[in-house]
Amino acid sequence: MLIKLAKKIGFCFGVKRAVTMAEEALKTKGRIYSLGSIIHNREVVRALSKKGLKVIKDTARIRRGTIIISSHGLSPRVALEIRRRGLEIIDTTCPFVRKAQAAVKLLGQEGYAIVVVGDANHPEIKALVDFVPKNIFVVKNRGDIRKLGLKKTDRVSVISQTTQSTKNFLDVVKALAAKGFREFGVYNTICKDAEARQSYAKSLAREADLMLIIGGRDSANTNRLFEVCRNLSKESHLIETEKELKDAWLKSARVVGITSGASTPDWVIKKVVNKIRSLERSYSSRSRDEICTQISKKGVV
Numbered sequence: 001m002l003i004k005l006a007k008k009i010g011f012c013f014g015v016k017r018a019v020t021m022a023e024e025a026l027k028t029k030g031r032i033y034s035l036g037s038i039i040h041n042r043e044v045v046r047a048l049s050k051k052g053l054k055v056i057k058d059t060a061r062i063r064r065g066t067i068i069i070s071s072h073g074l075s076p077r078v079a080l081e082i083r084r085r086g087l088e089i090i091d092t093t094c095p096f097v098r099k100a101q102a103a104v105k106l107l108g109q110e111g112y113a114i115v116v117v118g119d120a121n122h123p124e125i126k127a128l129v130d131f132v133p134k135n136i137f138v139v140k141n142r143g144d145i146r147k148l149g150l151k152k153t154d155r156v157s158v159i160s161q162t163t164q165s166t167k168n169f170l171d172v173v174k175a176l177a178a179k180g181f182r183e184f185g186v187y188n189t190i191c192k193d194a195e196a197r198q199s200y201a202k203s204l205a206r207e208a209d210l211m212l213i214i215g216g217r218d219s220a221n222t223n224r225l226f227e228v229c230r231n232l233s234k235e236s237h238l239i240e241t242e243k244e245l246k247d248a249w250l251k252s253a254r255v256v257g258i259t260s261g262a263s264t265p266d267w268v269i270k271k272v273v274n275k276i277r278s279l280e281r282s283y284s285s286r287s288r289d290e291i292c293t294q295i296s297k298k299g300v301v
Contacts, residue, residue, distance in 0.1 A: 001250070001253065001254060001255075001256060001276070001280050002254065002255045002256070003256045003258065003273060003276060003277075004204060004207075004208065004255060004256070004257050004258070005258050005259075005269075006197065006200040006201055006204050006257070006258065006259035006260070007196075007200045008193065008196050008197045008200050008259075009258070009259060009260045009264075009269060010260060010264060010265065010266045010269060011262065011263065011264070011265060011266070012191070012193040012194075012262035012263075013095075013193065014071050014094030014095060014096060014097070014191075014193075014262070015039050015071055015094075015262050015263045017071075017092065017094070017095075018038055018039055018070070018071040018092035018094070019038070019039065019044060019048070021068075021090060021092045022034070022038055022048055022053060022068055022090075022092065023048070023051070025066060025068065025090050026048070026051045026052050026053060029065075029066045029088075030065060030066070031054075031064065031065030031066065032052060032053050032054065032065065032066050032068060033053075033054050033055075033056050033059070033062060033065055033066065033067050033068065034048075034053050034054070034055045034056070034067075034068045034070065035056060035057075035058070035059065035067055035068065035069060035070065035074065035078075036055070036056075036057070036070050036072075036123055037055060037070060037218075038053075038055075038068055038070045038071060038092060039070065039071055039263040040215075040216045040218045040219035040220070040222075040261075040263050041215065041216045041219065041261070041263040041264055041265070041268075042216055042240065043240070043241065043265065043268050044263065044265055053068070059081075059082055059085070059087065062085075062087060064086075064087070065087065065088075066087070066088040066089070066090055067082055067087050067088065067089050067090070068089075068090045068092060069089060069090065069091040069092055069093060070092060070093075070123060071092050071093060071094045071097070071263075072093070072094070072097060072122070072123040072124040072127065073093040073094070073097045073098070073101060073123070073124055073127040073128065074091070074093065074127050075126065075127045075130035075131075076130060076131060077130055078130075079091075094162070094191075096162050096189070096191040096192075096193075097124055097128075097162055099189060100124075100128060100159060100160075100161075100162055100189040101127070101128060101131050103159055103187050103189060104116070104128055104129075104131045104132055104136070104159065105131045105132065107132075107157045107159075107185075107187075108131065108132035108133070108135070108136065111155065112135070112155050112156060112157040112183075112185065113135040113136075113137070113150060113154050113155065113156045113157070114132060114135060114136040114137065114156075114157055114158075114159065115137050115138075115139060115145075115148070115156060115157070115158040115159075115172070115176060116128060116129070116136065116137065116138045116139070116158075116159055116160070116161065117138075117139055117140075117141075117158065117159070117160045117161060117164055117168065117169050117172045118138060118140070118160060118161025118164055118220075119138075119140065119161065119220060120138040120140070122161065122220055124161055124162065124163075124220075125138055125161055128161075139172060141168055141171065141172065142171045142172050142174075142175040145172065145175050145176060145179075150179065150181070152179065152180055152181055152182065153181075153182050154181050154182060155181065155182055155183040155184075156176065156179075156181045156183070156184050156185070157184070157185040157186070157187060158172065158173055158176055158184075158185070158186055158187070159187040159188075159189045160187075160188065160189050160190050161189075161190075161220065162189055162190060162191040162194060163190070163191065163194050163220040163221035163224055163262075164190055164194075164220075164224065165198060165224045165227065165228060166190060166195055166198065169188070169190060173186050191221075191262075193262060194221050194224070194262065197221070197225060197259065197262065198224065198225060198228050200259065201213070201225050201228050201229055201259040202228055202229075202232060204229075204257035204259060205228070205229040205232040205233045205236065205257060206232055206233075207255060207257070208233065208235075208253075208255045208256060208257030209235060209252065209253040209254055209255050209256070210235045210236075210237075210249055210250065210253035210255075210256045210257070211229045211233050211235060211236040211237070211256075211257045211258075211259070212236075212237055212239060212245075212256065212257070212258045212259075212272065213225050213226045213229055213236065213237070213238045213239070213259055213260070213261070214238075214239055214240070214258065214259070214260040214261070214264050214268060214269055214272055215238070215240065215260055215261025215262075215263065215264045216240060216261065216263060216264075217238065217240060219261045219262075219263055219264075221261050221262050221263075222238065222260070222261030222262075222263075222264070223238070225259055225260075225261060226238040229259070235249070235253075237249060239272070240268075241268060241271065241272070242268075242271040242272045242274070242275035245272065245275050245276065245279070247279060250276065250279055250280070256276060258272065258273070
């Protein structure tokens with residue numbers, strides 16, 4: 001069995017930065033709280049929690065301590081409220097997310113109606129829309145455009161959640177461009193790492209008998225990778241840890257492709273690879289035993 005890893009795998013720059021900042025804070029600060037998951041990977045959050053990080057849904061009951069802002073960013077309104085209460089903030093917002101926030105803020109100031117391609121319930125998008133007081137809309141795909149009620153006389157700009165698939169973003173852009181707005185601008189705010197991962201995952205999915213996408217099920221970029229691979233190979237499976245591997249997936253696979261979400265640590269990937277190798281040895285052992293049993297039954301030594 002050949003195991004092939006995607007060229008882009010493990011932590012991206014933004015996630016690595018966020019985790020490093022959290023680990024440094026845990027060494028030097030007192031009470032450390034994360035407002036929501038610092039990244040979307042349960043294994044990493046669990047490991048940080050063992051070191052003292054407390055994940056909270058809001059800061060209402062926090063009287064003192066340090067609040068870590070996740071890599072997905074935070075609403076400026078919520079950030080202001082936290083600072084007013086005298087709590088320290090460690091902001092791990094990904095630099096690529098910051099660029100999207102800056103773009104949205106500028107477009108809002110210039111009076112554009114802003115269309116954001118993404119998941120309205122994702123923390124990044126929830127924070128993003130709070131940078132503009134009005135005329136900002138979130139669409140999941142081109143099918144949502146008809147609900148916006150935009151007019152041809154409008155000035156419209158479109159940007160993207162940083163972890164969106166390039167194909168979906170361009171589909172929305174084409175559909176909006178066809179509306180013939182008075183003015184139309186496009187800002188590609190998809191993270192370059194996310195684009196590269198999708199590209200490498202596509203190439204790998206075309207040659208692998210089995211494709212494994214390792215990452216959190218609540219991770220947007222992991223789910224995009226899964227969608228990309230699933231479109232090319234039905235034998236694509238999203239798993240969070242090695243415990244979710246199934247024997248049936250591996251039995252007939254000669255080439256196993258592995259990619260990961262941007263918030264998946266190397267040590268989780270290594271565990272998956274080791275489990276595959278362990279199962280492979282088990283198959284080989286079972287095959288030898290079966291052959292010996294068949295020979296014995298036939299009376300051949």
